[in-house]
Amino acid sequence: xxxxxxxxxxxxxxxxxxxxxxxxxxxxxxxxxxxxxxxxxxxxxxxxxxxxxxxxxxxxxxxxxxxxxxxxxxxxxxxxxxxxxxxxxxxxxxxxxxxxxxxxxxxxxxxxxxxxxxxxxxxxxxxxxxxxxxxxxxxxxxxxxxxxxxxxxxxxxxxxxxxxxxxxxxxxxxxxxxxxxxxxxxxxxxxxxxxxxxxxxxxxxxxxxxxxxxxxxxxxxxxxxxxxxxxxxxxxxxxxxxxxxxxxxxxxxxxxxxxxxxxxxxxxxxxxxxxxxxxxxxxxxxxxxxxxxxxxxxxxxxxxxxxxxxxxxxxxxxxxxxxxxxxxxxxxxxxxxxxxxxxxxxxxxxxxxxxxxxxxxxxxxxxxxxxx
Numbered sequence: 001x002x003x004x005x006x007x008x009x010x011x012x013x014x015x016x017x018x019x020x021x022x023x024x025x026x027x028x029x030x031x032x033x034x035x036x037x038x039x040x041x042x043x044x045x046x047x048x049x050x051x052x053x054x055x056x057x058x059x060x061x062x063x064x065x066x067x068x069x070x071x072x073x074x075x076x077x078x079x080x081x082x083x084x085x086x087x088x089x090x091x092x093x094x095x096x097x098x099x100x101x102x103x104x105x106x107x108x109x110x111x112x113x114x115x116x117x118x119x120x121x122x123x124x125x126x127x128x129x130x131x132x133x134x135x136x137x138x139x140x141x142x143x144x145x146x147x148x149x150x151x152x153x154x155x156x157x158x159x160x161x162x163x164x165x166x167x168x169x170x171x172x173x174x175x176x177x178x179x180x181x182x183x184x185x186x187x188x189x190x191x192x193x194x195x196x197x198x199x200x201x202x203x204x205x206x207x208x209x210x211x212x213x214x215x216x217x218x219x220x221x222x223x224x225x226x227x228x229x230x231x232x233x234x235x236x237x238x239x240x241x242x243x244x245x246x247x248x249x250x251x252x253x254x255x256x257x258x259x260x261x262x263x264x265x266x267x268x269x270x271x272x273x274x275x276x277x278x279x280x281x282x283x284x285x286x287x288x289x290x291x292x293x294x295x296x297x298x299x300x301x302x303x304x305x306x307x308x309x310x311x312x313x314x315x316x317x318x319x320x321x322x323x324x325x326x327x328x329x330x331x332x333x334x335x336x337x338x339x340x341x342x343x344x345x346x347x348x349x350x351x352x353x354x355x356x357x358x359x360x361x362x363x364x365x366x367x368x369x370x371x372x
Contacts, residue, residue, distance in 0.1 A: 001062045001100065003107050008043045008057055017043075017057055020066045021093050022278065030142045031149045032271040033279035038241075042130075043071075043091075048234040049126065052077040056111050057091070060100050068094035068101065072108035073126040074115045078228040087112030087369070090125030090132075093150075094157060101157040105367070113369050120367045121166060123148070128226045129234075133169045133339065133362025134158065141360065144300040144336045145245075145270045147171070148362070163365035167225060171338035171360035172351045174324065187321035190314045196261060198318045201251035210239040212253065212260045220262065220305030225341055226364070245270060249330060250299060252322050254306065254315050262306035264319035266299045266327065266335065297333045299323075304337075316350055 006013040018036050025031035041047060043057065055073035059066050071091040079086055089108045094101045105120075112120050124132035131148045136155055143149040191197070202209055214236075218229040230238075247268050254262035273292035277285035301323055306315045324335055339362060340347050352358075 001060055001067070001103060003103055004059050004061060006057045006059055008040075009045065014040055014043065014057075016066060017059055017069055017091075020059070020069050023066075024093055024095065028149075028151075030139070032142055032275045033277075035274065035281065036279040037281060048231065048237045049130075051233065052231065053126065054115075055126065058104065058107050060094075060104055062100070067097065068092075068104050070094075070104040070108050071126065072111040072120075074112065074117060075127055075228060077231070078127060081228055082226075085116060085118040087115065087117035087120050088124045088126050089120055089122035090130075092123050094154070096151070096153045096157075098157060098160055102161055105161050109367065109369055118368070118370045120369055121364060124364065127228050129228060129230060133364055136168075136361050136363045138171070138360030142275070143271060144171075144298075144338065145267050145274075146302065147300070147336075147338060158365055161367070163367045166364045166366040168342040169339035169362040169364070170342060170348065170358055171336055171362070172340065172356035173334060173336055173359045174351075174354065174356040175334040187318055190318055194313060194315070194318075196254050196256050196310065196313070196315055196318075198252050198254050198315075198322055201248045201253060203248050206243065207236075207239070209251075209253070210236065213263050213265075216260055216263055216307060217303070217305065219307045223308075225343065242267075247299075247330070249326055250323055252319055254310070254318070256310070261310040262304075262315050262319070264301065264304040264323055266301045266323050268293075268296045268332070269298045269300055269336075270296065272296045272298070297331065299327050299332050299335045301335055301337045312346070316347065317354075320350070320354060 006017050008014045018039055022033060042049060053073050053075045055071055057071045058069065060068035069091060070089055073088045073090065075088060089105070092104065094104060109120050123134055124130070131146060133148060134154055135148060135150050139152050214230060214232065221227045222229070245267060246265070250266035252264050253260050270293070273289050273296060276288050276292050304316060304319050327335060337351055337356060338360070340351070
């Protein structure tokens with residue numbers, strides 16, 4: 001077996017790296033191939049992410065066949081913010097072979113040590129602002145948009161190498177029948193009691209609203225475990241792509257007077273359409289994508305937050321209520337709330353009270369790179 005570092009700027013190299021999962025998951029009933037063109041752009045050295053990070057991509061080859069891949073990254077912005085020496089591994093895919101997995105983890109850890117890192121965390125491709133976590137419960141469901149999926153044997157490969165659990169991330173599911181009269185009455189009472197109002201996203205002020213959201217995001221999540229703040233360039237690049245992906249009727253902002261104090265964002269589960277095109281945007285794939293996009297009937301509530309002094313007032317309840325009620329009115333049948341830190345007791349309690357079901361768990365692992 002040979003481990004090779006690949007050059008992401010060379011089409012042949014990056015295509016080999018990106019297309020390996022298509023072979024690995026060819027018989028999977030649940031895995032959804034992401035848009036390969038989006039991943040290719042993200043992994044280029046001139047992408048907005050690599051303005052504050054550096055990394056390396058590797059593939060494992062055996063008898064001219066790719067049997068695994070991995071990326072290792074040092075996110076300088078994360079380490080400056082968290083005051084840590086943390087390296088990340090991501091884009092990890094592997095056949096069911098402990099030796100292949102070990103060799104991939106070895107090459108990633110060697111790279112991160114050479115950069116002065118003390119811990120390797122993952123899987124995260126490449127931070128908590130992107131896809132992260134290893135699926136450890138809930139294998140009989142397809143992943144929602146921007147959430148990962150993996151075979152169950154990955155747990156064994158990671159833990160046998162010596163990784164230890166760092167944090168679990170929860171995914172809850174709520175269907176249209178879960179909005180009870182009690183929840184609706186409670187939301188109306190909260191709106192009367194609070195000085196805060198929840199309003200829809202102002203579509204005509206898209207970029208101004210995006211700036212408000214960026215400011216609130218970097219404030220509201222600043223104390224969260226594993227948080228790394230968005231740069232303006234990163235976030236506006238994301239906002240540009242979200243403009244075509246998002247259903248802006250499912251974006252809400254909470255205000256106290258004219259002051260934005262929180263926001264929530266849900267996306268239609270585009271994976272229900274992407275599942276039919278296998279990651280490629282050919283002319284025929286575009287036709288299929290448009291057709292199946294009209295059949296999407298579930299959403300993912302992926303971001304929700306309130307700035308510090310406005311927490312614990314029930315504003316998150318109002319967000320859930322408005323998002324799910326609007327979703328039902330638009331024909332969506334269910335919603336996933338993901339992900340939520342296992343330590344976020346307040347949010348987990350709110351979701352359980354609403355009737356949401358914890359149906360998936362993802363896990364981030366740590367591996368020491370120095371003797372403790």
